[in-house]
Amino acid sequence: MRRADEIREAFLRYFEAQGHTRVPSASLVPAGDPTLLFTNAGMVQFKDVFLGLEQRSYRRAVTVQKCMRVSGKHNDLENVGPSPGHHTFFEMLGNFSFGDYFKRDAVRFAWELTTETLGIPPDRLVQTVLAGDDEAVAAWAAVGIPPDRIVRMREATNFWMMGDIGPCGPTSELHFDWGEAACTCGRPDCGEALDNGCARWLEIWNLVFMQFDQAADGTRTPLPRPGVDTGMGLERIVSVIQGVPSNYETDLFLPLLDHIQALLKHTPAQRAQHAVAYRVLADHGRAMTFLVADGVVPDNEGRGYVLRMIMRRAILFARRAGARAPVLASVADAVVSRMRGAYPDLASHQPFIREVVGAEEERFHQTLDAGLGRLDDLIAETRRRGEAVLPGADVFRLYDTYGFPRDLTRDVAREHGLEIDEAGFDSEKTRQQERSREAGAFQSDARHRGAYAALRGAGVSSEFVGYETFEASGRVVALLRAGEQVETAAAGDDVEVVCDQTPFYAEAGGQVGDTGEIRTPGGVVAVTDTQRPVPGLVVHRGRVTGKVRVGEPARLVVDASRRWDIMRNHTATHLLHRALREILGEHARQAGSRVAPDRLRFDFLHLRPVSPDERARLEARVNEQVLAVLPVRTEVMAYKDALASGAVALFDEKYGDSVRVVAIDGYSRELCGGTHVRSTAEIGLFMIVSESSVGSGIRRIEALTGRAAVGRAQAIDAALREAAGVLRVSAEEVPDRLRQLAGRTRALEAEVVSARVREAAPDLDAAVRAAPEVGGVRVVGIVTSGSDQAALRALGDRIKPRLGSGVIVAASSTNGRIEVVVMATAGAVARGAEAGKVVAALNRRLGTRGGGRPELAQAGGGDPALLDAVMADLPQLVREALGAP
Numbered sequence: 001m002r003r004a005d006e007i008r009e010a011f012l013r014y015f016e017a018q019g020h021t022r023v024p025s026a027s028l029v030p031a032g033d034p035t036l037l038f039t040n041a042g043m044v045q046f047k048d049v050f051l052g053l054e055q056r057s058y059r060r061a062v063t064v065q066k067c068m069r070v071s072g073k074h075n076d077l078e079n080v081g082p083s084p085g086h087h088t089f090f091e092m093l094g095n096f097s098f099g100d101y102f103k104r105d106a107v108r109f110a111w112e113l114t115t116e117t118l119g120i121p122p123d124r125l126v127q128t129v130l131a132g133d134d135e136a137v138a139a140w141a142a143v144g145i146p147p148d149r150i151v152r153m154r155e156a157t158n159f160w161m162m163g164d165i166g167p168c169g170p171t172s173e174l175h176f177d178w179g180e181a182a183c184t185c186g187r188p189d190c191g192e193a194l195d196n197g198c199a200r201w202l203e204i205w206n207l208v209f210m211q212f213d214q215a216a217d218g219t220r221t222p223l224p225r226p227g228v229d230t231g232m233g234l235e236r237i238v239s240v241i242q243g244v245p246s247n248y249e250t251d252l253f254l255p256l257l258d259h260i261q262a263l264l265k266h267t268p269a270q271r272a273q274h275a276v277a278y279r280v281l282a283d284h285g286r287a288m289t290f291l292v293a294d295g296v297v298p299d300n301e302g303r304g305y306v307l308r309m310i311m312r313r314a315i316l317f318a319r320r321a322g323a324r325a326p327v328l329a330s331v332a333d334a335v336v337s338r339m340r341g342a343y344p345d346l347a348s349h350q351p352f353i354r355e356v357v358g359a360e361e362e363r364f365h366q367t368l369d370a371g372l373g374r375l376d377d378l379i380a381e382t383r384r385r386g387e388a389v390l391p392g393a394d395v396f397r398l399y400d401t402y403g404f405p406r407d408l409t410r411d412v413a414r415e416h417g418l419e420i421d422e423a424g425f426d427s428e429k430t431r432q433q434e435r436s437r438e439a440g441a442f443q444s445d446a447r448h449r450g451a452y453a454a455l456r457g458a459g460v461s462s463e464f465v466g467y468e469t470f471e472a473s474g475r476v477v478a479l480l481r482a483g484e485q486v487e488t489a490a491a492g493d494d495v496e497v498v499c500d501q502t503p504f505y506a507e508a509g510g511q512v513g514d515t516g517e518i519r520t521p522g523g524v525v526a527v528t529d530t531q532r533p534v535p536g537l538v539v540h541r542g543r544v545t546g547k548v549r550v551g552e553p554a555r556l557v558v559d560a561s562r563r564w565d566i567m568r569n570h571t572a573t574h575l576l577h578r579a580l581r582e583i584l585g586e587h588a589r590q591a592g593s594r595v596a597p598d599r600l601r602f603d604f605l606h607l608r609p610v611s612p613d614e615r616a617r618l619e620a621r622v623n624e625q626v627l628a629v630l631p632v633r634t635e636v637m638a639y640k641d642a643l644a645s646g647a648v649a650l651f652d653e654k655y656g657d658s659v660r661v662v663a664i665d666g667y668s669r670e671l672c673g674g675t676h677v678r679s680t681a682e683i684g685l686f687m688i689v690s691e692s693s694v695g696s697g698i699r700r701i702e703a704l705t706g707r708a709a710v711g712r713a714q715a716i717d718a719a720l721r722e723a724a725g726v727l728r729v730s731a732e733e734v735p736d737r738l739r740q741l742a743g744r745t746r747a748l749e750a751e752v753v754s755a756r757v758r759e760a761a762p763d764l765d766a767a768v769r770a771a772p773e774v775g776g777v778r779v780v781g782i783v784t785s786g787s788d789q790a791a792l793r794a795l796g797d798r799i800k801p802r803l804g805s806g807v808i809v810a811a812s813s814t815n816g817r818i819e820v821v822v823m824a825t826a827g828a829v830a831r832g833a834e835a836g837k838v839v840a841a842l843n844r845r846l847g848t849r850g851g852g853r854p855e856l857a858q859a860g861g862g863d864p865a866l867l868d869a870v871m872a873d874l875p876q877l878v879r880e881a882l883g884a885p
Contacts, residue, residue: 001242001251002241002242003251004234004238004250004251004252005341005342007118007234007237007238007241008064008091008093008234008342010117010118011062011064011093011113011117011232012062012064014109014112014113014117015060015062015095015109015113016062018060018109019060020058020060020061020062020095020096021057021058021060021061021062022061022062022063023045023061023062023063024063025063025064025065025066025343026039026044026045026065026066026654027039027066027294027295028066028067028068028290028291028294028296029294029295029296029303030044031045031653031654032653032654033047037068037070037302037303037306038067038068038069038070038303038306039065039066039067039068040067040068040069041065041067041092041094041231042063042065042067042092042093042094042096042229042230042231043094043096043208043229043231044065045063045065045654046061046096046098046229047162048534048535049098050098050162050167050210050227050229051162051166051167051453052453052456052457053452053453053456053534053535054534054535054536055535055536056098056656056657057657058098058657059097059098059099059100060095060096060097060098060100060101061095061096061098062094062095062096063092063093063094063096064091064092064093064094064234064342065091065092065094066089066091066290066294066343067089067090067091067092068088068089068287068290068291068306069087069088069090070088070306070310077309077310077313078406078407080279080280080283080284081276081277081279081280081283081317082276082407084245084246084247084248084279085202085235085236085239085246085247087235087247087283087286088283088284088286088287088310089283089286089287089290089291090233090234090235091233091234091235092231092232092233092234093231093232093233093234093237094229094230094231094232095109095228095230096227096228096229096230097227097228098225098227099225099226099227100227101228102209102226102227102228103135103136103139103172103209103228104138104139104142106139106207106209106228106230107136107139107140107142107143107172107207108139108142108143110174110205110207110230111140111143111145112143114174114204114205118237118241119241120176120240120241124176124177125174125175125176125177126149126151126174126175126176126177126194126201127140127145127149127150127151127172127173127174127175128150128151128152128153128157128158128172128173128175128194129150129151129152129153129158129170129171129172130152130153130154130155130158130159130170130171130172131152131153131154131158132152133158133170133172136170136172136209137150139172140172151194153173153194157173158170158171158172158173159171160206160208160229161214164214164216165214165215165216166213166214167210167212167213167223167227168210168211168212168213168214168220169208169209169210169211169212169226170209170211171206171207171208171209172206172207172209173194173203173205173206173207174203174204174205174207175194175201175202175203175204176201176202176204176240177200177201178199178200178201178202178245179200180200182199182200182245183198183199183200184197184198184199184200185197185198185200199245202236202239202240203236204232204233204236204237204240205230205231205232205237206230206231206232207228207230208228208229208230208231209226209227209228210223210226210227210228210229211223211226234252235247235250235252238250238251238252248278248279248282252338253279253282255334255337255338256281256282256285256286256331256334256335256338257271257278257282259330259331259334260278260281260282260327260331260334261278263323263327263330263331264318264321264322264323264327266321266322270322274320274321274322276317277317277318277320277321278321280313280314280317281314281317281318281321281327281331282331284310284311284313284314285314285328285331285332285334285335286335286339287307287310288307288310288311288314288328288332288357289332289335289336289339289346289353289357290335290339290343290346291303291307291310292307292332292349292352292353292356292357293343293345293346293349293353295589295591295605297356297605297607297695297696297697297698298311298356298360298696298697299695299696299697299698300696304695304696304697308360308696311328311357311360311361311364312364312402314328314331315327315328315361315364315365315368316368316404316408317408319368320408326358326361326362326365327361328357328358328360328361329353329354329357329358329361332350332353332354332357333350333354336350336353348586349587351585351587352585352586352587352605355587355607356607356697359607367402368402370402370836370840370851371398371401371402371404373837373840374398374402375398375404375409375412377844378390378394378398379412379413379416379418382418383416383418388417388418388419389418389419389420389421390409390413390418390419390420390421391421391424392420392421392422392423392424392425392426392427392428393424393428395409395420395421395424395425396424396425396428396429396432399425399429400432406420406422406425451480451483451484451485452533452534452537452539453534454485455478455485455498455537456534456535456536456537460477460478460498460537461500461536461537462477462498462499462500462501462502462536462537462538463500463501463502464501464502464503464504464505464506464538465501465502465503466502466503466504466505466514466558466675467634467675469503470503470516470557470558470560470563471503471555471556471557471558472501472502472503472555472556473553473554473555473556474499474500474501474502474553474554474556475499475500475551475552475553475554476497476498476499476518476520476548476549476550476551476552476553476554477498477499477500477550477551478497478498478550479495479496479497479498479548479549479550480495480496480498480539481493481494481495481496486550487549487550488547488548488549488550489523489525489544489547489548489549490544490547491523491544491545491546491547492543492544493543493544494541494542494543495525495541495542495543495544495548496539496540496541497518497525497527497539497540497541497542497548497554498537498538498539498540499518499538499540499554499556502530502538502540502556503556503557503558504516504527504530504538504540504556504558505530505558505563505566505674505675506530506531506532506538506539507529507530507531507532508532508673508674509593509653509672509673509674510573510592510593510594510595510674511566511570511595511674511675512566512594512595512596512597513529513530513531514527514530514558514559514562514563514566515527515528515529515530515558515559515562516556516557516558516559517556517557518540518542518548518554518555518556518557519554519555519556519557520546520548520549520552520553520554520555521552521553522546522547522548522549522552523544523545523546523547523548524544524545524546525540525542525543525544525545525548526542526543526545527540527541527542528541528542528543529541529542540556562597563597563675564677564682564706565597565598565705565706565707565708566595566596566597566675567675567676567677567682568677568682568683568684568705568706569595569596569597569599569600569703569705569706570595570600570672570674570675570676571632571662571664571676571677571680571682571683572600572622572683572686572703572705573593573595573600573602574662574664574668574670574672574676575621575622575625575626575664575667575668575680575683575686576600576602576618576622576686576701576703577590577602577604577648577668577670578664578667578668579618579621579622580604580606580618582621583614583617583618583621584606584610584614587605587606588604588605588606589604589605589650590602590603590604590650591603591604591605591698592698595674598704598708599689599702599703599704599708600702600703600704600705601700601701601702602700602701602702602703603694603698603699603700604698604699604700604701605697605698605699606697606698606699607697609691609693609699610691610699610701615688615691618688618701619686619687619688622686623685623686625664625667625680626680626681626683626684626685626686627681628680629679629680629681630664630665630666630667630679630680631664631665631678631679632662632663632664632665632676632677632678632679632680633662633663633665634660634661634662634663634676635660635661635663636658636659636660636661637658637659637661638657638658638659639655639656639657639658639659639671642659642661642671645661645669646669647659647661647663647669647670647671648668648669648670648671649670649671650670650671653671655671659671660672660673662674662676664680683705683706684705684706684707684709684710685704685705685706685709685710685713686703686704686705686709687703687704687705687709687712687713688701688702688703689702689703689704689712690702720734764798764799764802765802767780767782767799768780768799768802768803768806771803771806772875774833774875774878774879774882775831775833775878775879775882776805776827776831777805777806777807777827777828777831777833777878777882778803778804778805778806778807779806779807779809779874779875779878780799780803780806780807780808780809781808781809781810781811781871781874782795782799782808782809782810782811783811783812783813783867783868783871784810784811784812785812785813785814786812786814787810787812787814787819788812788814788819789819789821789858789860791812792810792811792812792819792820792821792858793810793821793856793858795810795821796808796810796821796823797823799823800823800825803825804825804827805825805827805828805830805831806824806825806827806828807822807823807824807825807828807833807835807838807878808821808822808823808824809821809822809838809842809871809874810822810823811867811871813864813867816864817860817861817862817864818846818848818859818860818861818862818863818864818867819858819859819860820839820842820846820848820850820858820859820860821856821857821858822835822838822839822842822852822856822857822858822859823835823855823856824838824854824855824856825855826855829854829855831882832881832882833878833881833882834854834855834881835852835853835854835855835856835857836851836852836853836854836857837881838857838877838878838881839851839852839857839858839859841877841880841881842859842870842877843859843862845866845870845873845877846859846862846863846866846867846870847861847862847863847866848860848861848862849861849862
């Protein structure tokens with residue numbers, strides 16, 4: 001059997017032999033492209049090339065691209081598992097032509113590779129073209145396909161567009177025929193209606209011919225340099241070559257399925273019984289492993305939210321298949337073992353992947369019982385209403401809040417003789433997708449950059465000369481006002497100025513753009529920002545004094561003092577990045593940065609807060625390098641050579657064939673196009689001012705250097721001396737004196753709380769004696785007025801020793817909201833009356849929000865008008881927690 005790794009490599013080598021450059025896979029996180037949630041096709045990294053905004057050193061490329069698709073008609077999460085061919089993560093094989101070859105060669109390459117290199121019998125392949133595309137028909141005829149065997153299709157299936165406007169063109173598809181026995185449509189024209197979803201036909205390769213440029217009014221004009229963009233799913237072609245109808249039966253997945261079986265200790269019969277769960281675990285295991293390796297961590301929005309939903313779905317299916325212990329970290333290990341040959345970086349990220357996955361699985365298990373409890377309540381409520389269908393909105397809430405897949409909720413409902421409102425669920429899901437739609441089209445981006453693309457198309461470009469100088473002479477080659485090209489700009493106009501060369505650094509890589517002045521014979525432009533909207537074009541934004549004309553000579557002067565502050569901060573981020581990886585671990589990779597003149601901001605991957613000791617060590621380590629007077633050198637080299645030299649590349653940055661390496665002598669080496677000091681000594685001083693969380697698994701450090709750091713140190717020293725004066729101690733004695741005062745304050749606060757407790761419930765013994773008993777558990781409920789959570793906890797602490805086995809619910813109405821504290825003794829917890837369960841029941845009745853542990857839980861908010869009635873029904877709530885009728 002030909003292995004998937006061999007097929008992947010055969011594809012790459014075939015196209016290399018045809019003059020294509022092998023280009024590494026881009027990250028799953030699109031670099032510099034806010035229009036995409038994930039990289040979802042091989043052409044994503046070449047988008048600017050197809051748009052004419054970027055040029056590469058090659059005109060033919062071949063890639064195997066990591067892809068993620070989690071939405072759309074054929075990529076809904078619910079299809080993954082039940083379907084033998086749907087995936088979230090997959091590999092896309094692709095060959096590309098940027099104004100080089102076109103249809104005839106693209107077709108020839110596809111035919112040779114499939115029938116000769118891969119050995120697929122020609123009579124098992126069917127070709128489709130867009131109806132009327134005679135050029136594509138002729139291309140297939142040239143390789144021996146009779147025109148009457150080529151299936152003509154509509155634009156709905158065989159025309160591709162990058163967006164509502166921009167490059168587009170007809171497509172030609174290759175379909176594999178599994179044979180008449182695989183037919184599921186039963187139609188006599190099955191062989192001619194390849195878009196009817198019949199299982200007999202498997203689309204294996206899509207050839208896109210970028211031929212036209214579509215305008216906003218729908219008109220299409222031929223592109224001056226048409227291109228080719230093809231895509232073939234590795235998982236599909238492997239299933240064909242290995243002769244299995246399901247992707248999960250290929251050697252890409254079988255090792256994962258075998259590992260899952262060993263993990264669950266299943267027999268072959270049990271494995272077959274839980275086939276859907278196995279597929280979900282294998283597919284989602286691949287997705288989560290690659291996403292975390294590319295710097296995505298679970299979160300409540302964006303990419304992190306998708307990762308969290310994928311992981312929670314996998315956890316739930318693992319639980320249905322019998323897993324009672326965490327499994328995802330082990331599945332991730334199996335993915336790394338299977339895929340590390342093609343993606344070696346997986347192995348280096350494996351410890352962090354395990355940590356992220358393990359922490360998320362543990363977190364979800366803590367909320368899983370609450371979700372299952374909510375589902376039980378939903379079933380009970382539906383039955384009480386005498387209905388047989390769970391409302392779609394509630395089913396979607398289970399999906400969105402707790403990560404419960406619809407099919408899981410459906411199965412549980414059917415076990416109780418109920419169905420779910422499928423249409424209502426779909427409606428709620430559609431509404432959510434409209435609120436946070438994955439912008440898969442490039443139309444807004446293309447429109448926004450249309451004026452700049454026109455300039456580049458006319459040969460206008462800018463050369464950056466600002467690495468060594470803050471001033472340069474140039475010529476004004478373009479002016480834009482309100483997005484339109486103009487020849488002259490007058491006083492007061494807000495303009496964008498393009499010069500043939502410039503010392504102004506355009507915002508990139510986290511470093512802000514330069515400011516300064518552009519002086520011409522007739523006027524001055526006060527530059528407030530510098531941007532590079534498309535590759536090769538630097539745009540200076542500012543306001544005109546006097547008059548500025550296209551063609552005039554110009555003197556461009558950067559605000560040197562501001563640039564020096566920026567350079568200090570930028571070099572400091574490199575030192576900080578290296579120090580983070582030294583002290584916290586190699587997983588602490590950069591996840592974002594902002595290098596401004598007043599401060600630097602550095603985001604990095606780490607699951608826990610940085611401790612005070614770690615923070616001090618980081619600051620000290622950076623300042624060690626500052627005092628070491630290390631030279632900072634730059635070098636331009638090939639991307640592959642830079643990586644081989646040990647330079648660090650950032651996962652969310654886009655790199656060309658040649659890259660600039662910034663090396664801080666013997667300490668740090670990174671790919672970077674930004675501006676830097678010549679020696680670490682020029683940083684002066686490095687000071688961390690804050691460390692915080694900006695999302696699950698992502699921490700942020702803000703720091704100062706140079707003048708800002710010195711100013712901060714002086715301000716802190718002045719504040720310390722002022723505090724010492726107020727406290728009448730020396731500066732060195734201030735911390736001890738503050739600790740003494742804080743201790744006395746806490747003691748006074750405790751006395752106040754005790755007094756409030758005594759006032760709220762003077763006779764606790766009487767309350768305990770009057771407490772009803774439910775299933776061997778005594779239930780004490782006390783309502784006070786104006787008590788906060790601290791006072792309610794103190795009240796519970798005084799009652800708890802008086803109970804043998806009991807539950808205490810202390811509640812208060814204050815400031816228009818409810819405060820609730822629930823405590824359960826060890827005896828009550830042993831009988832099933834857990835504080836968390838009781839507070840969950842209270843939340844449903846009162847509208848409060850909160851939770852906690854089996855022994856202690858608390859909640860707040862809700863409607864105070866409901867409090868007395870609910871507290872009167874406490875015995876029933878505890879009875880429900882015990883599972884008693």
